[in-house]
Amino acid sequence: MTLLEVNDLAVEFTTAEGIVQAVKGIDFAVARGQTLGIVGESGSGKSVTSLAVMGLHRGAKVTGSVRFEGTELIGAPDETVRRLRGRRMAMVFQDALTALHPYFTIGDQIAEAHREHHGSSRKESWARAVEVLGDVGIPEPARRAGEYPHQFSGGMRQRAMIALALSCEPDLIIADEPTTALDVTVQAQVLDLLMRLKDERGLGIIVITHDLGVIARVADEVLVMYGGAAVEQAGAERLFTAPRHPYTRGLLESLPRLDAADGEPLHAIPGNPPSLLAPPAGCVFHPRCPVYAAADTGQRELCTAARPPLRLLADGHRNACVRSEETT
Numbered sequence: 001m002t003l004l005e006v007n008d009l010a011v012e013f014t015t016a017e018g019i020v021q022a023v024k025g026i027d028f029a030v031a032r033g034q035t036l037g038i039v040g041e042s043g044s045g046k047s048v049t050s051l052a053v054m055g056l057h058r059g060a061k062v063t064g065s066v067r068f069e070g071t072e073l074i075g076a077p078d079e080t081v082r083r084l085r086g087r088r089m090a091m092v093f094q095d096a097l098t099a100l101h102p103y104f105t106i107g108d109q110i111a112e113a114h115r116e117h118h119g120s121s122r123k124e125s126w127a128r129a130v131e132v133l134g135d136v137g138i139p140e141p142a143r144r145a146g147e148y149p150h151q152f153s154g155g156m157r158q159r160a161m162i163a164l165a166l167s168c169e170p171d172l173i174i175a176d177e178p179t180t181a182l183d184v185t186v187q188a189q190v191l192d193l194l195m196r197l198k199d200e201r202g203l204g205i206i207v208i209t210h211d212l213g214v215i216a217r218v219a220d221e222v223l224v225m226y227g228g229a230a231v232e233q234a235g236a237e238r239l240f241t242a243p244r245h246p247y248t249r250g251l252l253e254s255l256p257r258l259d260a261a262d263g264e265p266l267h268a269i270p271g272n273p274p275s276l277l278a279p280p281a282g283c284v285f286h287p288r289c290p291v292y293a294a295a296d297t298g299q300r301e302l303c304t305a306a307r308p309p310l311r312l313l314a315d316g317h318r319n320a321c322v323r324s325e326e327t328t
């Protein structure tokens, strides 16, 4: 059975300035042993999506369906969601320094989480903390468990946070920008660690990032978000070899490449992501879209009249550009 199945998920915030449609009806699924990558620029709704899956949105209107091994979480009693969140799904955030408590040792924090979820004794939970710290590649885990977060380097702290997530033996890990704060080499090590754990333990993993380079390294399936909506969805290989949406193509063109000819410029997507308080009509991307810009004035209505739905192409590839045939 699919571990996590999300259908038509939408999240709306009511603010003093008006209603913010942060996520507008997205669908995805994650199986055991599989990594879903969610990618998009800052403000595209990635974190709001992950918090909605974890049932962590207070005061937001969350609609649609989030099923964990068949159990519906949207509208479920708080207790059901809390139990799953502790035992079955865990999150890893970008900033380990804020996620970990500065006044308690790393070992204490992991041991306490383990005690809370498994009702284990102090001795058992400490042993388990040392074990998971070893599992995530922390050298001398018995000694390092007695240290405080500030005594760990950025990469080691990120490993410790993954250990904290693992201590409750989850089936699903959602990692939101897990390596954004790290140097490139350490980034690669932390991503490789997540992939190793996925394979060894058959975890389902969602990696959320603004960086297509991270997606290329880890994802099996990819969801590209823009302005709170999915604009393209495909297997990673297809997405990288045959991207369809102009936004995805723009992201790919702005990736640094080792094989680029000398002096070949990097392309940045012009302009900024939209405000979700007052998003552009029609396709949210059209104000920044080269295909829209190149279209005859008489043809532009195709992009501005209505928000294009995500359409199914071959091989489960989905694309929300109404001009996808023209853009191939």
Ligand SMILES: Nc1ncnc2c1ncn2[C@@H]1O[C@H](COP(=O)(O)OP(=O)(O)O)[C@@H](O)[C@H]1O
Pocket (backbone or CB within 6 Å): 013, 015, 020, 022, 040, 041, 042, 043, 044, 045, 046, 047, 048, 049, 276
């Ligand atoms: N609590 C909130 N109240 C109002 N708007 C919010 C709230 N949380 C997030 N948003 C808005 O939702 C949009 C998506 O945010 P987010 O999911 O954090 O983006 P990102 O893709 O960078 O993770 C942003 O425009 C943000 O301002």
Ligand SMILES: [Mg+2]
Pocket (backbone or CB within 6 Å): 046, 047, 048, 176
């Ligand atoms: Mg975010």
